[in-house]
Amino acid sequence: MKTITLHSTKYNGEPHWRWQAQLLAEGPDGWVCYHPPGIAIMTWAGEWRATHHSLYHFWPDRWYNVVRAYSPAESRPLFYCNIMTPPIRDGEGLCWRDLDLDVICRPDGSVEVMDEAEFAANAEKYGYPSEMRAQAQAAVVMLVDFIHRREPPFELDLSLGELLERWGLNQEPVSA
Numbered sequence: 001m002k003t004i005t006l007h008s009t010k011y012n013g014e015p016h017w018r019w020q021a022q023l024l025a026e027g028p029d030g031w032v033c034y035h036p037p038g039i040a041i042m043t044w045a046g047e048w049r050a051t052h053h054s055l056y057h058f059w060p061d062r063w064y065n066v067v068r069a070y071s072p073a074e075s076r077p078l079f080y081c082n083i084m085t086p087p088i089r090d091g092e093g094l095c096w097r098d099l100d101l102d103v104i105c106r107p108d109g110s111v112e113v114m115d116e117a118e119f120a121a122n123a124e125k126y127g128y129p130s131e132m133r134a135q136a137q138a139a140v141v142m143l144v145d146f147i148h149r150r151e152p153p154f155e156l157d158l159s160l161g162e163l164l165e166r167w168g169l170n171q172e173p174v175s176a
Helices: 116-126 130-149 162-167
Strands: 001-009 015-027 028-037 040-043 045-048 055-056 064-070 078-084 091-103 111-114
Touching: 015 055, 055 162, 064 091, 064 130, 064 162, 078 130, 091 116, 091 130, 111 130
Parallel strands: 001 091
Antiparallel strands: 001 015, 015 028, 015 040, 028 055, 040 045, 055 064, 064 078, 078 091, 091 111
């Protein structure tokens, strides 16, 4: 499996997140990436270590990504959806601009839209174009609908073991 870099910036170009992941699938419909617990993730606030097995879904024409994250304490996944510009495949991996909004689907199936005030403040501060604001807000509506209908990849009953077996991965965390 190939290792690539996933990196995001804020709208103004400031670094936001940067980490390595295994590229599991790549094609015209998008990319699927994975990282185990323990990998180093660089953020605007410094480095931290991932605590979850995480499977990332990216699409070249969608204004979001979907992260399926399994905590050691939960048998069902948490879905973390980042609202962002469509990713670009560059020489290192995938890059995109983070647009602040997030949609979370917890293991119990409850859904929450996060960071709406941050989105509104940054849209004003950085002058997000009206089309970008509309795309971001439409992505939130679309994700909530997909989650409620359990559209793939929002299958809540897929266990970590089943997921790892499907992709030929092991359960070992990365040691620091």
